[in-house]
Amino acid sequence: MGSIERAGIVPKKGELMRDKTKLFHSLLNSVTETVNGPRDKNEKLNVICKLLKDKVPYYDWVGFYLVCESKRELMLGPFAGEPTEHVRIPFGDGICGQAAERKKPFIVQDVSKEINYLACSVKVKSEIVIPIFKNEGIIGELDIDSHTLSPFTEEDRRFLENVCKMVSELF
Ligand code: SME
Numbered sequence: 001m002g003s004i005e006r007a008g009i010v011p012k013k014g015e016l017m018r019d020k021t022k023l024f025h026s027l028l029n030s031v032t033e034t035v036n037g038p039r040d041k042n043e044k045l046n047v048i049c050k051l052l053k054d055k056v057p058y059y060d061w062v063g064f065y066l067v068c069e070s071k072r073e074l075m076l077g078p079f080a081g082e083p084t085e086h087v088r089i090p091f092g093d094g095i096c097g098q099a100a101e102r103k104k105p106f107i108v109q110d111v112s113k114e115i116n117y118l119a120c121s122v123k124v125k126s127e128i129v130i131p132i133f134k135n136e137g138i139i140g141e142l143d144i145d146s147h148t149l150s151p152f153t154e155e156d157r158r159f160l161e162n163v164c165k166m167v168s169e170l171f
Contacts, residue, residue, distance in 0.1 A: 028166070031048055
């Protein structure tokens with residue numbers, strides 16, 4: 001157990017960077033336990049959103065979008081954070097829709113520089129979107145908004161890809 005969990009407090013940025021690897025390792029274990037646990041799919045997705053939002057200080061909105069292939073759009077699923085007006089997002093629209101079309105993770109370190117962006121709140125400074133794959137097709141996305149500029153590293157991307165691999169087992 002890392003010092004972040006022992007203390008049970010939100011770490012300062014320097015401490016977070018030192019402990020990020022440990023934090024992500026511990027969170028991936030919790031995600032695995034949740035996926036393999038007794039709840040139903042939506043409850044599990046809700047628990048995972050809340051876990052990521054509560055434990056990573058710069059994850060301020062965490063939610064899942066699910067693919068509706070026939071309409072080529074994303075539908076908002078379980079999330080943690082402020083309600084959003086973006087309940088349905090056509091493929092190609094915004095950061096989420098672009099990630100769905102490209103079928104690749106999309107990191108925007110400064111949303112003010114992204115023209116194709118659907119704003120949820122003026123507080124949001126950056127965003128990361130990770131596709132969820134099943135049988136080589138995209139079935140959904142994990143979307144995270146941050147109130148911090150440029151907070152996401154390769155470590156976040158790798159961690160969140162692993163979270164999405166675990167989550168794909170629920171579908
Ligand atoms: N900003 C997203 C819309 C979804 S919200 O972040 C919850 C986008 O540009 O696709």
